[in-house]
Amino acid sequence: MTLSPADWNALWLTLRLASVSTLVLLVLGTPLAWWLARTRHWLKGPVAALVALPLVLPPSVLGFYLLISLGPNGPIGQLTQGLGIGLLPFTFAGLVVGSVLYSLPFVVQPIQNAFQAVGDRPLDAAATLRAGPWDRFWTVAVPLAKPGFISATVLGFAHTVGEFGVVLMIGGNIPDETRVASVQIYDHVEALAYDQAHALAAVLVVFSFAALATLYTLQRRNTHLNWGRS
Amino acid sequence: MSLYRFIVLLPLLFAQPLWAATVTAAVAANFTRPMQALADRFEAETGHQLRLSFGSSGQLFAQIQNGAPFDVFLSADQAKPEALIDAGDALADSRFTYAVGAxxxxxxxxxxxxxxxxxxxxxxxxxxxxxxxxxxxxxxxxxxxxxxxxxxxxxxxxxxxxxxxxxxxxxxxxxxxxxxxxxxxxxxxxxxxxxxxxxxIPSDYYHPIRQDAVLLSRAQDNTAALALLAFLRSDTSQALIETYGYHIEVPQ
Incomplete structure (x- = not known):
């Protein structure tokens, strides 16, 4: 049970994909979570539902619609071609787009819950001390919502590592570009190379367990700290 | 109709002719459309019931090895039926090429x-x-x-x-x-x-894509499974398979 160079490449590609996707998710997800946590706009319900959709939809559905909409006849495909970027399916950038959509609820929801838990009072108090909205957001809301950001980062990253259906649909199985670890495992199983599948699968199981165990240990410590403070 | 008579007659809804049996076939995904057409004819002709499971040959192979309740396996290749025979999960003399992919x-x-x-x-x-x-x-x-x-x-x-x-x-x-x-x-x-x-593509540009069918060991006494394999070999079935874009080889 040893990993081949192709297996290592697939693992490395998976880590790159998960890192880039998590970064993009934090940048896009934070303002979205803030808006969802604070707004009373009638669009809040529909937008929250859209964010949660990937939880419910099978990845094959998401991947199929991505393949069509990112393709040369789809709206996004025509946009990216018009911008001179070319077509996204079968590229690393295409996988990032797919992963961001697929992992969106895992990043937005923990941050949104954390912002809601912060509530109005600390922000009002900061406002009476003449802190501007920007200042209140960065020096009050974000530090108080730190546990939410930790959860969002770990869950977004781990969920992207575990992604399979979407990548399968839009990836095209290109080495070092779209052949991630989960697809490589599927290949091994289909080719009846069960030993190789075991080795790579074991790496993923150990990694996922370690990531989640770290998260829940950190969370427990954080709640203890909060109790200590109050 | 009185309720009493209705209840008495109810079991007839689920009744099968005495000689009819059920066969479950695991079928390679590329053969889905012809198999559905063949299934209707098979059921009409023989009165047996045919249940179909479609999937990739690799998945179906792994499921069969792990005890899936299939009677007949229609693979997309020859290697997997052979491997099942070697493992004792399928019967060697039942194997034949039901279609040749183009x-x-x-x-x-x-x-x-x-x-x-x-x-x-x-x-x-x-x-x-x-x-x-x-x-x-x-x-x-x-x-x-x-x-x-x-x-x-x-x-x-x-x-x-x-x-x-x-x-x-x-x-x-x-x-x-x-x-x-x-x-x-x-x-x-x-x-x-x-x-x-x-x-x-001219067929001499690539090795023939022979797709083999095999009877699985658990079904060696299943009359419906044996009937299905005979039905697949028949001239009318082979002619139908050809219209779906496959080549055929006259089975021995």
Missing amino acids: LALWSATPNRIQDGEALLRRGDFNRLAIANPRLAPYGAAAMDVLGRLGLNEPLADHIVQGQNIAQTHQFVATGNADLGLVALSQIIEAGQIASGSAWI
Whole structure:
């Protein structure tokens, strides 16, 4: 049970994909979570539902619609071609787009819950001390919502590592570009190379367990700290 | 009708003729359409009940090895039925080639393919979709074709792989790949190329894609399973299979 160079490449590609996707998710997800946590706009319900959709939809559905909409006849495909970027399916950038959509609820929801838990009072108090909205957001809301950001980062990253259906649909199985670890495992199983599948699968199981165990240990410590403070 | 009589007659709804039995067949995904047509005829002709499970040959193989309740296995290749026979999960003398797959170069755009070989050599297309050659017999055949044309190296950057022949077809159908080497059975309807344009690859460009059927050991006394295999071998079934874009070999 040893990993081949192709297996290592697939693992490395998976880590790159998960890192880039998590970064993009934090940048896009934070303002979205803030808006969802604070707004009373009638669009809040529909937008929250859209964010949660990937939880419910099978990845094959998401991947199929991505393949069509990112393709040369789809709206996004025509946009990216018009911008001179070319077509996204079968590229690393295409996988990032797919992963961001697929992992969106895992990043937005923990941050949104954390912002809601912060509530109005600390922000009002900061406002009476003449802190501007920007200042209140960065020096009050974000530090108080730190546990939410930790959860969002770990869950977004781990969920992207575990992604399979979407990548399968839009990836095209290109080495070092779209052949991630989960697809490589599927290949091994289909080719009846069960030993190789075991080795790579074991790496993923150990990694996922370690990531989640770290998260829940950190969370427990954080709640203890909060109790200590109050 | 009184309630009493209704209850007495109710079991008749679930009744089967005494001689009828049920057979469950695991069928390679590329054979889905012809199998559905054959299933209707089989049930009408024999009165037996046929249940179909479609999947990739690799998945079905793994399921059979782990005790899946299948009676007959229609693989997309010869290697997996052979491996099941070696493992004692299938009966050697039941194995035969029920269909021989044919390969076509296909584009979803009409008139895109005039001279397929010249088009491949020119290389003026974005992507060429093939099935994963490690997993799918049609993928291995696609590599044979590229090897014969000496295009393995020149086209390496153009190739994208579907995990199976169904996904390969999907890449081309959605326009994400200009061209694809797909199964003829996927693009043919009533003997015609149903949409887009295609070049049917000469069959001496690749190793024959023989698809073998085998009776699984657990079903050796299942009359419906034996009837299904005999039905598949029959001339009328073989003629029907041919209209779906397969070659046939006269079974021994």
